[in-house]
Amino acid sequence: MRLLWTGPSVLDGSPVFVAATDGSHNRKTGPMVQVWILRADVHPFQAVRTGQDVAICGDCALRGVNGGQGRSCYVPVQHAPAAVYRAFQAQQYDDQRTMTACFYRQTVRIGAYGDPAAVPWWFWFDRLSHAVGWTAYTHQWRTAGDTFRSFCMASVESEADAREAHRAGWRTFRVRGPLSPVASGEIVCPASEEAGHQTTCARCRLCNGMSRPSGRRGDRRPDIVILAHRTPIAFARQTQRSLFADATAVVDSALPAATP
Numbered sequence: 001m002r003l004l005w006t007g008p009s010v011l012d013g014s015p016v017f018v019a020a021t022d023g024s025h026n027r028k029t030g031p032m033v034q035v036w037i038l039r040a041d042v043h044p045f046q047a048v049r050t051g052q053d054v055a056i057c058g059d060c061a062l063r064g065v066n067g068g069q070g071r072s073c074y075v076p077v078q079h080a081p082a083a084v085y086r087a088f089q090a091q092q093y094d095d096q097r098t099m100t101a102c103f104y105r106q107t108v109r110i111g112a113y114g115d116p117a118a119v120p121w122w123f124w125f126d127r128l129s130h131a132v133g134w135t136a137y138t139h140q141w142r143t144a145g146d147t148f149r150s151f152c153m154a155s156v157e158s159e160a161d162a163r164e165a166h167r168a169g170w171r172t173f174r175v176r177g178p179l180s181p182v183a184s185g186e187i188v189c190p191a192s193e194e195a196g197h198q199t200t201c202a203r204c205r206l207c208n209g210m211s212r213p214s215g216r217r218g219d220r221r222p223d224i225v226i227l228a229h230r231t232p233i234a235f236a237r238q239t240q241r242s243l244f245a246d247a248t249a250v251v252d253s254a255l256p257a258a259t260p
């Protein structure tokens, strides 16, 4: 494991760290460096139970409520995140915090767990300038600012949120339920099961935000959509959340504008 950064979370000021693990054999991502963003002072499982994961996940709806109830995040924190946290606590890492070229000639998956917006944008700019390519996603797209838009996808779970993110200039990565169709401007992730695993993220690298600082006007690449693929319970929650968000948007748009 390589330790890349330690410091206060941009989201709430709690101590967090960024670490990288090499040699991933994930079927969908292919051989990418996996980058983890974790609390430095609380075990990831405890952080979920106490809500302290807000430091690394912000207001992501997949965290659930009241200590992880209804959590539908696809990352099981008791596995890889717990192992990374244990290695950090035991100081079993190669300290690369001062190595700007830590991603030299590598392909990187930012946020194997944790949201990149928990870490200052300049850290990512410095490090990614040496990488071959990357993928990155943030649920903090309403607050993270334009700098994150230039290298992250907005993670959304409904068509209504996707439209809002587009208006704010983001490209989107949308997780859809079975009743939600592929929208105009979206393509199905080519590495997904539904697309027949045509490629890997390491080769595709479409999920790297905006290639133009001018936002969507300067980048005509498609948005990405994928079917929810988690446990049956998480899948049901995901579907319910998408339907509720889209139904709310429909009702809101049908209501007359409020008058003072």
Ligand code: SF4
Pocket (backbone or CB within 6 Å): 135, 188, 189, 190, 191, 192, 199, 200, 201, 202, 204, 205, 206, 207, 224
């Ligand atoms: S669209 Fe490409 S980069 Fe994005 S998740 Fe799918 S394979 Fe990975």
